[in-house]
Amino acid sequence: MKSITILVPVYNEESVLPQLFDRLDDVAKNTPNYKFEFLFINDGSVDESLYIIADQAQKDTRISYINLSRNFGKEIAMLAGIDHAEGDAAVIIDADLQDPPELIKEMIAYWEDGYDDVYARRSSRQGETWLKKKTSQWYYRILQKSTSIPIQVDTGDFRLLDQRCVEALRQFRESQRNTKAIFSWIGYRKKEIFYDRDPRLAGQTKWNYRKLINLAIDGVTSFTTAPLRMATIFGFIISFVAFCWIIYLLVRPLFGVSTGAGYSSLMAVILFLGGVQLLSLGIIGEYVGRIFIETKNQPLYLIEEYHAGNRKKTRR
Structure with missing residues (x-):
């Protein structure tokens, strides 16, 4: 039986985690021929997110979690999850449920057809302002114009990655990262699927315009000269x-x-x-x-606590 690791970076998502647990459980029940692991990466949350995850992990052995020593940012949190992913494939999904977990079943089907990177492209983005949509569009266009590598436009981190893609991503150790650009850089067989992005189910977005501008600058300067x-x-x-x-x-x-x-x-x-x-x-x-x-060769992240769930081994 093939295994799927679902990576969920978490930062102050206490209000949405119970619904996320239920929908991930439904995905596993509707895909019975695969073994699922839900790997949560707590990126220094200051609310009750860690305690909710730890409590659920006691009830569900499929849940593992990594508690980082502080808030390192989503890009580094995703890398921590990638470093610890052990499945035959890994799925990256945000905790806010704007990306529907039910799409994972379709991703797995394309993965079985031989695709290594099945990524979800947003055909609509509900709950976001006109300015945020346009600036995102402009950013992707600028990034595409500045490099010869094809960039997936209007695409976030929601995707399924084959194990060999995961192994390739582990080789990128720069501290200021743009994972979306790295997804394009590594290549391999890619498949695009479309979906309508839902508004945030609960809580507040963690991305203000200052953080988005910093992310855009990091993306351009870390990926192209x-x-x-x-x-x-x-x-x-x-x-x-x-x-x-x-x-x-x-x-x-x-x-x-x-x-x-x-x-x-x-x-x-x-x-x-x-x-x-x-x-x-x-x-x-x-x-x-x-x-x-x-x-300076500083460590990219530090782990305060690691719960392995039903794992037989750990990766550091």
């Missing part, structure tokens, strides 16, 4: 225009054209070039900062 290339091209264009302008200034007195005071135009050019230089330095600084962080 296109911003550095753009800064180089932009600098070349400005230098060329400035050179042409200098030639013009040198030549026009020969034709009797007065140069004039030019204070306003001079200040405008200086401020514009200064802004471009600061922008370019900021882009370079982002990459240098990442080099500094990665060379």
Whole structure:
């Protein structure tokens, strides 16, 4: 009997966990030919999430959980789950039930057909503002334009991964991660399925615009050097225009054209070039900062408590 590990990163989801347990149990009952494990990764929750998971684990031996020592962020929490996934396939799903667990059965069917990465693409996103939808769309378009690797557009982390995909993901140990881009990078046979994303069942979203902007910057700078290339091209264009302008200034007195005071135009050019230089330095600084962080070789996460459920072995 093949085994499926369902990875559920959790951060302050006490209000939705009881419904999640019920729906995951229904998925297992409706897919009787597979052995399921539900692996919860508690990412430093400050509510009762950990206690609810631990209590349910005492009643259901299929439940394992990892309690991280603090909040490391969803990307690192997913990596912790991937490091500990032991099934023949792993499914990543959020705890807020915006992604329907009932879709897992269809994912398994495509996996049995030979696909290694069965990912769910959102055809609609209920409960989200127009601005959030558009900025997400723009982000995926920018990321796609900046790399030659095909990026799955309008796709989250909800997917089924074959064991060899899981093994490939474990090799990526950078601390500032964009797992969505890494899913595309590793390749393998992929299958897209569509679904309507439900509004959050309970609780509040943990993603404000500041966190989303940071995630977008991490995604671009950790996956491509296109911003550095753009800064180089932009600098070349400005230098060329400035050179042409200098030639013009040198030549026009020969034709009797007065140069004039030019204070306003001079200040405008200086401020514009200064802004471009600061922008370019900021882009370079982002990459240098990442080099500094990665060379420290810090552990990506620390585990405070690990409950293995009915596992025979553990992975660290």
